[in-house]
Amino acid sequence: MIWRSREPRYDVASAISQGARDYQEDAITSDFLVGADAGFVVLADGMGGHAAGDVASKIVLTEVYSELKFQYADVDAFEVRAPEILRNIADHANERLRHHARQHPETAGMGATLVVPVMLENRLFWISIGDSPLFLYRNGVLTQINEDHSMAPQIDYLVKSGLMDAKAGANHPDRNCLISVLMGSKIARVDCPPKPMMLRVGDIVICASDGLQFLPDAQIERLLTKNRKKRSTEIAEVLLDEIKRLDDPDQDNLSFCVIKVNDASTADKSDRAPRVSKAVSRPRMLTTVVTDPQILPMVPPKPLPEPVDEAPALVLDNPTGGLAPTEAGTTAIDVGAKRVAVAK
Numbered sequence: 123m124i125w126r127s128r129e130p131r132y133d134v135a136s137a138i139s140q141g142a143r144d145y146q147e148d149a150i151t152s153d154f155l156v157g158a159d160a161g162f163v164v165l166a167d168g169m170g171g172h173a174a175g176d177v178a179s180k181i182v183l184t185e186v187y188s189e190l191k192f193q194y195a196d197v198d199a200f201e202v203r204a205p206e207i208l209r210n211i212a213d214h215a216n217e218r219l220r221h222h223a224r225q226h227p228e229t230a231g232m233g234a235t236l237v238v239p240v241m242l243e244n245r246l247f248w249i250s251i252g253d254s255p256l257f258l259y260r261n262g263v264l265t266q267i268n269e270d271h272s273m274a275p276q277i278d279y280l281v282k283s284g285l286m287d288a289k290a291g292a293n294h295p296d297r298n299c300l301i302s303v304l305m306g307s308k309i310a311r312v313d314c315p316p317k318p319m320m321l322r323v324g325d326i327v328i329c330a331s332d333g334l335q336f337l338p339d340a341q342i343e344r345l346l347t348k349n350r351k352k353r354s355t356e357i358a359e360v361l362l363d364e365i366k367r368l369d370d371p372d373q374d375n376l377s378f379c380v381i382k383v384n385d386a387s388t389a390d391k392s393d394r395a396p397r398v399s400k401a402v403s404r405p406r407m408l409t410t411v412v413t414d415p416q417i418l419p420m421v422p423p424k425p426l427p428e429p430v431d432e433a434p435a436l437v438l439d440n441p442t443g444g445l446a447p448t449e450a451g452t453t454a455i456d457v458g459a460k461r462v463a464v465a466k
Contacts, residue, residue: 131159132241133382135354137362141333141373147175148331148377149183149234153191159389160197162190162240163379167254167331169303170232178232181222182304185215186238194240201242205314208249212236212304212312220306233305237268239329244386245318246327251311252303255335257342258319259326259350264343269313271302298332325383326350326357333376337364354380 134154140146147168154161164186168179189211194200200207215236223230235252248256248268256268273296281291291297302311321327326346328334334342345364349357357380365376 129384130154130156131243131383131385132161133354133384134161134379135358136163136377136379137358138377139333139362139365139375141365141375142371143373143375145176146375147179148333148375149176149179150331150377150379151183151187152379153187153194154381160194160240160242161381162194162238163329163381164190165237165254165329165331165377165379166234166304167252167333167375167377168232168234169300170229174229174232175234177222177229178219178234178304181218182215182234182236185218186211186236189214190238190240197242201245201247204240204242204247204318205249205316208238208240208247208314209312211238212249212251212309212314216304216306216309219304223306231305233303235271235300235331236304237329239327239381241321241327241381242318243388244321244383246321247315247318249312249314251309251313252300253298253332255328255330255332257328257330259328259343259346260322260324262343262347264339264346266339267319269311271300271311271313273297273299273301321383321386323383323386324350325386327381327383328378329381330378331374331376333374334361334365334378336368336370336373336376337361354382357382 132154134152136150136152138146138148138150147170148166149168150163150165152161152163164183166179166182166186168175168177168182170178190208193207193211219233223232235250235254237250237252237254237256238248239256240247250256250268251271253270253272253274255266255270258265258267273294277286277291277294277297280286281288286294302309328342337345341364342361345360346357349360352360358378361378361380362376365373
């Protein structure tokens, strides 16, 4: 029997469902040890069809988890360079995808989204690439705190600005077109704030694949408000049951992790001597972050907690029809059930 003098800092539960798909392309894992004041989640949503999307998500999850676990051995040293380390880890996973595709040409074109929330006491770092959402529920309000690297936010912005009809926007064929993803090539956009978000007692963080978004945000918010005092496992079951109740024939793979914050206290580190982690110099880690400033921009539907890199403005060809490419030129390619915007 484990004796606890207080509740664990984080109450964590993960869930996964194949939905209505023929195979599972999501991969998720979490690492929150009892008694520890830190933990993280790794979630990858694969694309590319059977024997490709599931391979991509597993490669990304395995590489990111192993590298992050290695770097995370000294959390104090990790925090000093957290954004840099997270970006390097994403680059490493992307490189592994490129290498695998070269060795196995039949998997060419596979890819995966990535979202990794990292918690250190009351501080939340994250990195995300793609359209997998990271939600924060606080004081009865649900907010997506990471960028959505698909065309959906841009299309919603055009509707809100009166440049596109609401019905046309809701049914736009490019809504799910990704503008950034791990595919072994250049990573167009990376959401990795330089400073952490401060967490509070009672916060609920949900890291999910886009399959959870078959439920509208308002519905997720209502479910969390009604069940916020329950344990994370019960909240996860409620969300899964609600998805099943939809009985949507197009339901995507679904995976998510619910993290309740029970303790937002911080340890006094004033007496500790600064430490430098030897882990950040691990030989096989990449050191260059590759970005493409000419990719399609992302206009967030809600204010982000930290500033993001600027991107060039979108040029419209037909406000009620398709979306024109940037000056550099882009095109959309189909990858399994998703579309990806790539530079010509």
